[in-house]
Amino acid sequence: MFSYPAVMALLIFCCVRIGQESPAYAQDASGNYVGFKACSSCHQTLTEGWLTTRHARTFESLKKSSQENLPGCVKCHVTGYGEDGGFIDYDLTPEMAGVQCEQCHGAGRKHVETGGEVGLPVRSMGQAACRRCHTPGQDANFDYQKKVRSVHGSQVLNK
Numbered sequence: 001m002f003s004y005p006a007v008m009a010l011l012i013f014c015c016v017r018i019g020q021e022s023p024a025y026a027q028d029a030s031g032n033y034v035g036f037k038a039c040s041s042c043h044q045t046l047t048e049g050w051l052t053t054r055h056a057r058t059f060e061s062l063k064k065s066s067q068e069n070l071p072g073c074v075k076c077h078v079t080g081y082g083e084d085g086g087f088i089d090y091d092l093t094p095e096m097a098g099v100q101c102e103q104c105h106g107a108g109r110k111h112v113e114t115g116g117e118v119g120l121p122v123r124s125m126g127q128a129a130c131r132r133c134h135t136p137g138q139d140a141n142f143d144y145q146k147k148v149r150s151v152h153g154s155q156v157l158n159k
Contacts, residue, residue: 031085032107049153059097076133
């Protein structure tokens with residue numbers, strides 16, 4: 001049998017050890033997502049246009065209906081949900097709230113860190129990316145060709 005002090009010492013050791021970063025459990029806190037502000041430094045006009053859209057305010061709509069803690073709802077109202085560096089919750093990652101650039105163009109850390117030379121995000125992930133959230137049950141009248149033109153507000157990309 002172990003003595004009480006021995007058990008307590010073992011528990012304290014384990015708690016301290018778990019609290020330390022070790023290679024087996026360490027995770028890059030920043031991840032692959034950078035958020036729209038990083039994109040804005042080079043794509044200011046597109047970002048300003050996007051800020052006028054409903055996609056920029058999707059998380060606010062959840063908060064108004066008290067659904068901001070429902071994972072089934074949150075995943076479509078934020079960027080990078082469940083991904084390395086993406087949205088975790090509003091307290092930890094408020095900068096990833098809203099449907100931002102990287103939700104449609106892919107995570108942009110490498111692109112930003114290299115000044116646009118590496119990790120170029122995709123121009124558009126296409127209708128399949130939109131349909132992850134704009135399902136027939138959630139958005140029965142979804143028209144991709146019409147809606148994609150409003151993603152950047154009045155700043156429409158030439159196709």
